[in-house]
Every structure is written in C-alpha cells, then in structure tokens.
Amino acid sequence: MTYPNGTPIPTVPAPGRIGQGTVVEQSRAAAEVMAAVEVAQRFPRDVQYARNQMIESCKQRHLAERAFYRFPRAGGPVSGASVHLARELARCWGHIQYGIVEMRRDDEFGQSEMQAWAWDVQTNSRVSTTFIVPHLRDTKQGPSQLKELRDVYENNANQGSRRVREMIFAILPPWFVAEAKDLCNATLNDGGGVPLATRIANAIEKYAEIGITLAQLEAKVGEPNGRWTPHAAAQLGVIYQSIQRGEVRKEEEFPPPAATAEEILAARTTPTPAPAPPAQPAPASAPDTAAADAEAEAEAFDDPLHYSADEIAEMGGRR
Template identity: 55%
Template sequence: MNFPAQMPTAPGADRIGQSTAVEQSRAVAEVQAAIYVARQFPREIDRARTGMQSACGSMALASKAFYRFPRAGGAVEGSTIHLAKTLAQTWGNIQYGVSEMRRDDDYRQSEMQAWAWDVEANTRHVLTFIVPHAKFAGGQVKALEDLRDIYENNANNGARRLREAIFAVIPDWFIEEAEDLCRKTLDKGDGKPLAERVEGAIGIFRSLGVSETRLEQKLGRTKAQWTGADLAQLLITHKSIQRREISVEEEFPQLRVTSAEIKQNASRKQDNGPQ
C-alpha cells in the first residue's frame, strides 16, 4: 500500500476562525484606546477626593457601605461592593468585571474570575477562584440544584472577589477616608433628632421579631443611653439581615434565663405567698 509523502493536517485547536480573529482584534483595539484616553485625561486627585466626599456624605451610599456576617462565634464587618464600585468611579480610569469562565456540572462547581485594572497606572489585579454549587445552612453543606440558586451563589462570591480586586488598585488612604466619612454620615443620621431615630430603629427591629430588650442587651445599655454610633451599628446589622448575610437568630440570640434568676424568682414567689 502506498502512503502519501505527507498526511493532511487535521484541523487543530490552534485554528482561529474569522469571528474569533475579529473579536481578538476588537479587544486589542479596545485596550489600546482605553490606555490612550487614560493618558490623555489623567485623574485629578483633588477632584476625585471631592467626588468621594460628596458620595460618602449621602445616606444613600453610607447606609449600604458596610456588611456584617457571622464567623467563629463572632461577626466580621467590612466595606461592601457598593462602596468599592463608587470609589472606582470617583477615583477614575479604572475598569473592572467578574465572569464565570467555566461551569462543571459533574463536579458541581464554577470557575470564575474577578479583575480590576487601573488603566492610567497600568496596574491590574486578577483573582481566579472556584465556587462550589453548595451552601452551608443548618450546620451542614447543602447542594444547590436550582439554576437561579447557583447563579445567585456565583454572583455573591463574585461580588466579594470583585470588591477585593477593586480595593487592590485604589490607594489605601482613599479607601480609609471614604470609610470614615461613611461612618460619620451614619452617626449623624438623616437629620432627625436622636430620640426619633431611636424609636424608628426599635420599630424596624420589632417588625423582625426583635424586642427592645434584645436590642438593649446587644448594645449593652438602655435605649436612653444609645448614641448615633449605636444606631449606625444597628443600621448595618439591619442591612445585612436584609441581604441575608446574617440571620436574626445569629445576631440577636434569645434571652437566656440563668439558674440564679430562676431561684431568685422562686424565692420571691415563696416570700409573697398566696394572697
């Protein structure tokens, strides 16, 4: 049997189609244009700082600038993706994004990537990570089956990594000043008297099944002693409950009656006797 001198080459993975080549060219041109524009219009630090101060002075941003969730018997607090995106916009010349690179239904996981790029300084921070299609609930790991649950789980994990990526390309002093301003805004509130804000907070948590006594126990003092900082903490907690980062039971455990209190109540009943 005679064989040809050279076997025909089968189409390989390195073959690039026309649409792929066009997309690659477009992506390269987009990057070059972004760098050119950033260098033509560099950020103005004073202008960026003024924009940040204005944004952090509003309750609209301050009320959702921080998160709180339980961990190891305590709670972890920090800045949210909402604050991170606002700072990226005010700092300027920053691009960012998050995407699902691959979904593996056999292993029940998604490979994702979050990134932030300071186009002007040409500083880029990339995070590639695996998100299991599962969640921890009721003391055990539960597999996610519904496509919407998987999407929301990926989105929540992606938002956290994206926050880290954005903060990695923004100066620390800019972030710290923004956080301080947001806390001061929460402390001052929306212009209402402190007593009115206290009653409003009590009413909000009462609708969640949290009594005034449990709030006082959480803050360690009576409502007459609450400050603007205490109300700011309650507002952060309420927002975290709404976003399902923490549950009411985790943040406000039921009041526990000690054995000493039981004995004291029993002795009081004996002393009073039947009337």
C-alpha cells in the first residue's frame, strides 16, 4: 500500500512465525470477551444484591484491617482505600474486569512501560492509564537502581496495583465506594465485637514485637493508653498493617525522640571517669623457714646414724 503521492506505507512489524498456541489463545480471548458481554447484557447486575454483598464483606474484620493504606509524604501522612478493598468491591458489584499489562521492559534505560485498566462489561465503560515505572527505589540516600529481576518485578507490581486501584474506583459508583469506606471504618472502631481494652492490649503487644515501646505509642496517639479511643486503636491497627506490608517504615511513623538541650549540655559537661588501673599480680609468698627447719629436724631424728653429744661422750667419743 502507498500514500496518494506514491510513498509506500510502512508496515507494522509482525512475527515471522506464529505458534499454534498463540492462535488458540487469540481465539479464546476474543470468544471470552464476547461471552462476557453477552452474559452481562442478558443477566444484568442486581444493585441491591451487590450492596448486600458489600455490606456483608465490610463487616468482616479481616477485610476492614486491610481496607486502608497509610504512608508518609512531605507535609504529613497520606491514607486512603487500598487495592484490597477495590478488588473486593469489584467482586461484589459484578461484571467488572480489571488488570495490569507490562507492555515493554527496557533494561538499558531501566524502566518499564505498563498499563492498568478496568472495564464495566455491562455498561461498556472502560478506563485505562499507561505509565512508565523507573527501575528505582527511593531511599534516604536517594534513588537506588534495581538490578535483581525479583526487585524489578515487585516494584512494577507495586506501582501497577496502585493504578489498578484507581481504575476500579473510577468505574464503581461513588456512593458504593463511600458507603464501603464508612462500613470498614465502623468495623475497625467496633473491633469485631472485641472489647476496647483487649484491642489496646493486643496492639501494644504486637508493636512490642517489632520494637515499638508503649511510650512511642502514647506519643503517637497523644494520650496515655488508658484514654485511647476506639478510633485511636483503629488507626494504630492501620499503621501496623502498613508497616507489615512494607508501605511505611516504622522509623518514619515512630521516629526516635530527639535529645533535649539539657541532655546535650549534660553530656558535654559530665567528665568521663578515668579507667581503673589494672590489677597487680599478688607477690609470691616467702618460703616458710620454720616449717622447713622442723621438717629437717624430723628427718634428722629419724636418721639411725645420728647421735646426740651425750651419747657420743658415753661411747668414748666414737660414733
């Protein structure tokens, strides 16, 4: 084919050989899409049933604990609904398809081109976003280049899940998402029927396992543990889950206390005690001369050839 001026139209590069498995997969994907559209049109979703499903799911403590994320950013922490809640709401709403596609990976430039999308099959409403994911990880010393395949995969999956979350929320009705958030917050505040004192004790114990003290928790909440509210206990639960998932480091949420001016001044003025002198070895004890003389005398007394002066005189001076 050519343009009107006779210039040939460049062809799109295509593989020279297509395997049988590729042909089968292409046909299956096309048939799957057509079947999903037909089913959605013939059996449209029941909104009331979908809402009941959502209410039942959001009452579960295990979902509510994972329904929100939290991470630090300049100016304060950022929190919101997590991808776990988005996926569950898509399941409850029905006739929703979503996914992530890594369209291209460029190891030379250290980046991946990805696409996240969500599709309401019943209403034929589809949203997607294409984005570039650098193979970098932010650290306190600056961006760090990722070289290991596992690190690149986890970084791409993490960035992709955030976009999928937003695509799903863009497809779902706003009232549906808002009601789900309120129900999850209510479940966190209620604690699934667990008394508040027990939840506080459990939170203190869990944080102690990762090296966070009670004093740090009280500084975070701003109140002693005896005055913590259900909302404070729920927020500590969200922070703990975020630390466990790696969304935030514990040092960022619970920084070590800064030294006061008095402590710094005291450290400068307090003299350092001199080290104690090494212990001197004990002098060797002098030999016991009296014991030696007594021993020699005993040996002399036992000698059969030893005579006293009187005995020698009686024998006429002979020994």
